[in-house]
Amino acid sequence: MVSIVLIGLFLLIQAVPSLLVDNINFFTSPEWSTGDVANLRFGIRDLLVVTILSSLVALVIAMPVAMGIALFLTHYLPPRVARPFAYVIDLLAAVPSIVFGLWGAKVLGPALEPLATFLNTKLSWFPLFSGNNVSLAGGGNIFTAGIVLSIMILPIITAVSREVFQQTPVMQIEGALALGATRWEMVRTTVLPFGRSGYIAGSMLGLGRALGETVAVLLILRSSPLPSSFSVFDGGYTFASKIASAAPEFSEPLSTGAYIAAGLVLFVFTFAVNALARYVAGRGKAKAS
Amino acid sequence: MTATLTDPNRPAQTPAFQKISGARQFKNYLAMSLMGLAFVVAVIPLVWLLVTVVVSGYEALVNAxxxxKSLKGVLPEQFTGGVYHALYGSIVQAVVCAVIAVPIGILAAVYLVEYGNNSRFARITTFMVDILSGVPSIVAALFVFALWVTTLGFETSAFAVSLALVLLMLPVVVRSTEEMLRLVPDELREASYALGVPKWKTIVKIVLPTALSGIVTGVMLATARVMGETAPVLVLVGYSRSINFDVFGGNMASLPLLIYNELLNPEEAGQLRVWGAALTLILLIMFFNLVATLISRFSAIKTK
Known part of the structure; x- marks a missing residue:
């Protein structure tokens, strides 16, 4: 189990030489050119923006839907019916990410194009909807990627929330019902307060997945020569998809080091998100017992 | 004198049970329908995706x-050839990964359940396993690249892919095995100790066989999961259109890698192969999942 430490250490060792000869600021520059080893110029600003935006879109969509499904399965459906329904949701987790990417790029993206055009032109007063650095045609933007990511992280958020909602003390549920609460009032006053920390922890695990998702995003997002305009209709690369896109050309140690540096940032990011999720879940468990 | 007329049937008090007010009822039904809707919203993409893949891909699969056959010597616009080479690669990489990850994972789980006793080291191990399960596949791939290829100087190969997959499979195996071992009733262990059987023999002869079906299920599910991983194969092995049986050297295809490469083929045959390979991959994973479900259904641990 020393592998975690090893991963961090190795990535760091390999990233440092490249970071030392980086000619521009690593954190604030949108530029990424590693072709010329004598003049390395790479910064992660745009990778960071695209990664965070796509994950946020995914989270905003997946969180309410997952909560609805988890409540529906645990407190509305009878267990006999709930089991096959839960199996259907778990089936989503069995679909490999490259198939999600394929479907997102070839089917969902073009289908979402009218909606994307509408949001981009009519609702452009909303900062995240204004501007785009790739053509909307075909839907190769963060919006599509975020929706596909939301579908991919839905099973894990649902599974974690379901487990926690299930453990709501029966005494509390029966107490609420005995006081004349409707089913929804019972859920609101007993299940939700009890399950909140588990739900948040599950969502953060989902966020971790979304941040690190590689191939689906790589297939969907269209690359753009322009820097990010901080809009969900941008194209570009996330950390993971940038690394994967350059993978066949990992030969020169220094330019590979640039990608490893990006991988290190991603690693630290997901580590922090996951550790936070465990912390939240652990605190919730301590409160419950 | 007009007596105030009161309804003789009027109850002395207002009834204890009153109807739920309209607003509360409305909210109740609204909440319920929103939850039902959430479920439908989740099922739509699943059905849409599966239908798309099946409709676009089945044509390729019915070809014998x-x-x-592999794609060796097949021109981009030709409809011939098959995915034998990629199927072989996918399965072999997953199996090699399982051969490495399963023993380590089971040993770690046995330690955690039987020897750990919530000690400091056990807690750290659990935490590490949790974190490892959150490591993105591309980071695992980069790590293996940095260790295996750059530092130790080996070539990129299918074995390197398997090493990266080990990192992804290990936490799943540890987690599921741990859960299964905890389900084994303590009475069994105690009965064994009472007969004077040493601890290691109790674990090998009593605990592990009791939990075996659950462990196998977990392993099958984990294998299915790593088969769909694309990031490691992109970074750690080159694509080959012909069959390569050598795990330790040379390029080797796998289904995700074949999809990724054939995407660049603009011909109709390429698109057919892409969807066909996607369907094959889903079928392969479904098969492993199905076997896992069957094993767990027919030989669940008898807790009583």
Whole structure:
């Protein structure tokens, strides 16, 4: 189990030489050119923006839907019916990410194009909807990627929330019902307060997945020569998809080091998100017992 | 004098049970329908995706060559050839990964359940396993690249892919095994100790066989999961259109890698192969999942 430490250490060792000869600021520059080893110029600003935006879109969509499904399965459906329904949701987790990417790029993206055009032109007063650095045609933007990511992280958020909602003390549920609460009032006053920390922890695990998702995003997002305009209709690369896109050309140690540096940032990011999720879940468990 | 007329049937008090007010009822039904809607919203993409893949891909699969030939010497616009080479690669990489990850994972789980006793080291191990399960596949791939290829100087190969997959499979195996071992009733262990059987023999002869079906289920599910991983194969092995049986050297295809490469083929045949390979991959994973479900259904741990 020393592998975690090893991963961090190795990535760091390999990233440092490249970071030392980086000619521009690593954190604030949108530029990424590693072709010329004598003049390395790479910064992660745009990778960071695209990664965070796509994950946020995914989270905003997946969180309410997952909560609805988890409540529906645990407190509305009878267990006999709930089991096959839960199996259907778990089936989503069995679909490999490259198939999600394929479907997102070839089917969902073009289908979402009218909606994307509408949001981009009519609702452009909303900062995240204004501007785009790739053509909307075909839907190769963060919006599509975020929706596909939301579908991919839905099973894990649902599974974690379901487990926690299930453990709501029966005494509390029966107490609420005995006081004349409707089913929804019972859920609101007993299940939700009890399950909140588990739900948040599950969502953060989902966020971790979304941040690190590689191939689906790589297939969907269209690359753009322009820097990010901080809009969900941008194209570009996330950390993971940038690394994967350059993978066949990992030969020169220094330019590979640039990608490893990006991988290190991603690693630290997901580590922090996951550790936070465990912390939240652990605190919730301590409160419950 | 007009007596105030009161309804003789009027109850002395207002009834204890009153109807739920309209607003509360409305909210109740609204909440319920929103939850039902959430479920439907989740099922739509699943059905849409599966239908798309099946409709676009089945044509490739009904061809007999699909399962028994590689793409060696096949021109981009030709409809012939198959995915035998990629199928072989996918399965072999997953199996090699399982051969490495399963013993380590089971040993770690046995330690955690039987010897750990919530000690400091056990807690750290659990935490590490949790974190490892959150490591993105591309980071695992980069790590293996940095260790295996750059530092130790080996070539990129299918074995390197398997090493990266080990990192992804290990936490799943540890987690599921741990859960299964905890389900084994303590009475069994105590009965064994009472007969004077040493601890290691109790674990090997009593605990592990009791939990075996659950462990196998977990392993099958974990294998299915790593088969769909694309990031490691992109970074750690080159694509080959012909069959390569050598795990330790040379390029080797796998289904995700074949999809990724054939995407660049603009011909109709390429698109057919892409969807066909996607369907094959889903079928392969479904098969492993199904076997896992069957094993767990027919030989669940008897807790009583």
């Amino acid at each position: 060559d699909w399962w028994s």
